[in-house]
Amino acid sequence: MLKLSVKNETSKLRAVILGTVDKNGPTPDAADAYDPKSREHILAGTYPLEKDMQEEINRFLQVLERHEVTVHRPDIIPDLNQIFSRDIGFVIDDILIKANILPDRAAEWQAIQHIVKKIEPSKLIIPPEDVHIEGGDVIVWNDYLFVGTYLGSDYAALNTARTNMQGVHFLKELFPDKKVLAFDLIKSMTDARKNALHLDCCFQPVGTDKAIIFKGGFRNPDEYQYLHDLFGEENLLHITADEMYQMFSNVFSISEKVVVTEERFDRLNQWLSRKGFAVEKIPYHEIGKQEGLLRCSTLPLYRD
Template sequence: MLKLNVKNETSRLRAVILGTAKSIGPKPTAEEAYDPKSLEHILAGTYPEEEDMVKEMEAVAAVFKKYDVKVYRPEIIEDYNQIFSRDIAFTIDDVLVKANILPEREKELDAIQYVIDQIDPKKVIRPPEEAHIEGGDVMLYNDYIFIGTYRGADYSDWLTARTNQAGIDYIKEQFTHKKIKAFDLNKSKNAKENALHLDCCFQPVGKDKCIIHKEGFRDISEYEWLVNFFGKENCFVITKDEMYHMNSNVFSIAEDVVISEQNFTRLNAWFRENGFTVEEVPYAEIAKQEGLLRCSTMPLIRD
């Protein structure tokens, strides 16, 4: 049996599901794009090649191996994008929450069923259909659960709005011992303005620090709440351009070890100044689909 345990984003990682870029299928058409960044690259003819993305993900797998982390990969579904394992499920404490994802992505859950089968069935839950919530919007910080959402009346018009109030209420009901704090995110058809998930504009790192992007938040007081919570000196504030390249979407193996994209020069220097070991990997091709290291990993066990 797999005994899940995840209480925050940075404790020492022991087991994780890492997505796969194998057999990703034909390049999507503009109509099939789920997010503005993918659309941008489809139209520009710069959409990533499978071979390049497989190499990038193998670089991450190698880092996990180095740190003796148990890695599960989805079973391969022919011609199907299975990179972003964070979207489809997430762990809170010792419970696996299956996400209500876009219906056309349901098969991605089937591909990790062999992992789910190793978990006590009482510890696997799924929100009711009307409750939308994806792993990229759920951020654990010990007693807190931070959740990204979109409170606009036009929620249903946005393919990029992934977590609704019913999703937040569901988490509140299931995890009554946690403090739930929701953040209203900016959604846009312009990739430089769009915060697809909370981890596209914010993420805790280390013991008491965070990466944050002010313009990702629709309500500035919610951004300020986070800055006060972590303390200004502990916040690495990223620019619009850094947000676009997914600087907040790194992944922690431990409080002092982080996997980051090799081109994040300013961020990686800040990490090192603050005593982190930075495992740099190439991930710029995967970033073209508006997801990065946190999006493609789903922790199951942290110490």
């Protein structure tokens, strides 16, 4: 059986599910885009090609394997976008929770059943249908669970609203010993610079006490201020709206000292280096055109 353990975002990674781009399918129609950044690139004729994304995700795979991480992959379903495995499930402590994702993406969960079947059944939780949660909105931080949500009255009309308050309450009941905090995020179907698709698009911890954050991603200034005070100004890298658009906060920690980032993120990479991190820089720009990056591509199963 596969053992599960995820208590935070940065402890040494031992096992992960990494998405795949094989047989990813043709460029979708703009009307079928799940997010404004994908739509932008579809309309501009710059939507990423499968061969370019394959090269990028293979570079990510090589880094993970070099750090002796066991990497699991989804079964390949032709003409299905299977890059962003973070959306379909997530592990908290020793529990795998199935995400209730957009209905059009349900087949992505089926593609990892060969992995799920190796997990003790009592360690798998499938939420009720009215509970909406995606893994990108759930950040595990020791005694805390930070959860992105959207409280606007137009929640049901927005494809970019992925986690509801029923999801937040569900996690509170499931993990009564953790401090579960909800963060109301900005959403847009038309402007990617005004859309925090998930919490990890505007906030992410690195190391043991540092974080990357975009103040403008939070609808409630008090919720941003909570994170600011918790981590401390000296431990935060504040990013701009354009840097959020580029996905600066969607990096991925292999350990408390090693962070995988996009090679073009000069300001972030320099900040990480100054703070003592080993920075694994890889090309991931093409995949980033779909409003997801390195954290989105992973579903960690075990961290020390």
